[in-house]
Amino acid sequence: MRLSAPIYHLKRKAKLLSRQQGIPLHEALDRIAAAEGFSGWSLLAARAAAVTxxxxxxxxxxxxxxxxxxxxxxxxxxxxxxxxxxxxxxxxxxxxxxxxxxxxxxxxxxxxxxxxxxxxxxxxxxxxxxxxxxxxxxxxxxxxxxxxxxxxxxxxxxxxxxxxxxxxxxxxxxxxxxxxxxxxxxxxxxxxxxxxxxxxxxxxxxxxxxxxxxxxxxxxxxxxxxxxxxxxxxxxx
Structure with a gap:
């Protein structure tokens, strides 16, 4: 699995997105995951956890x-x-x-x-x-x-x-x-x-x-x- 950045960087990006757009963190995480080609953050994180x-x-x-x-x-x-x-x-x-x-x-x-x-x-x-x-x-x-x-x-x-x-x-x-x-x-x-x-x-x-x-x-x-x-x-x- 290849991500555009380490998972902790993606999480930081989601937190920034959450603040900037006034959306819940879980929604921001899902948007970041979608940009990485995943249907949701939970799937991205689960895949990442397999090789953590x-x-x-x-x-x-x-x-x-x-x-x-x-x-x-x-x-x-x-x-x-x-x-x-x-x-x-x-x-x-x-x-x-x-x-x-x-x-x-x-x-x-x-x-x-x-x-x-x-x-x-x-x-x-x-x-x-x-x-x-x-x-x-x-x-x-x-x-x-x-x-x-x-x-x-x-x-x-x-x-x-x-x-x-x-x-x-x-x-x-x-x-x-x-x-x-x-x-x-x-x-x-x-x-x-x-x-x-x-x-x-x-x-x-x-x-x-x-x-x-x-x-x-x-x-x-x-x-x-x-x-x-x-x-x-x-x-x-």
Whole structure:
């Protein structure tokens, strides 16, 4: 399947069309899909999902893994993380999304943007946008989660924004220990520093991760960086 642009660019184009013409986002998405030769966005997204990088990446993840997904804004890191959750649920596991940035409507819109109707995973997906999200909070909420559950943390740099929360290093270490003990996969969405220059390197790497507070990046077992449709996946060591 060949598209005129990466799917996240098409989605951005649809959002712009929706604002400019005052039409619902789903209608704008369908118009973009029609221009790509599809009868609707759901079909385009389903076809794209069949060859999505998340479909190739998910089999590389193991219970206990900490994965960092990093990109500059608008380059697909949230969609990649949601697609990984979808892959987990397709495999019969649970998915959970803890966000300090998005609302439930935002996440549902992004599910639909990748051609997924959340209702099809009824009982397998959990969304939480509490202001209290931290490592301790996630551990308490996921205490009974079965092995193989994929947990998305949105996003890394916000975990210690509240003064009462532990330092970022302590929180990531706690989640690493919890993931290994419980057999969970934890995906951290990460900001990339503005100093990253795409003309110098096609994708960011660990040296570009924005770190307002100290963090040992060796705590992550695997990394996935995105830029302009390119995806680079690496395992530690």
């Amino acid at each position: 990088p998340a479909g190739k990446l998910f089999p590389e993840l193991r219970p206990g893994d900490l994965l960092l997904v990093g990109a500059r804004p608008g380059h697909g890191k949230t969609l990649m993380s949601l697609q990984l959750a979808v892959e987990a649920m397709k495999s019969g596991h649970r998915g959970a999304f803890f966000s300090l940035e998005y609302t439930e409507k935002d996440v549902l819109d992004r599910f639909r943007a990748i051609g997924v109707e959340p209702a099809q995973f009824d009982g397998l997906f959990e969304f939480d946008c509490s202001d209290a999200i931290s490592a301790d909070y996630i551990v308490k909420r996921m205490a009974g989660a079965p092995r193989g559950t994929l947990v998305v943390v949105d996003y890394l740099q916000l975990l210690d924004q509240r003064r009462e929360n532990a330092d970022l290093m302590i929180q990531v270490r706690a989640l690493k220990s919890f993931a290994r003990d419980q057999g969970l996969i934890v995906v951290f969405i990460s900001q990339i520093d503005r100093s990253y220059d795409p003309s110098a390197r096609s994708c960011p790497d660990l040296s570009d991760v924005r770190l307002p507070n100290p963090l040992d990046l060796k705590l992550f077992d695997k990394t996935c960086f995105l830029n302009n449709g390119e995806v680079q996946f690496r395992a530690a060591g």
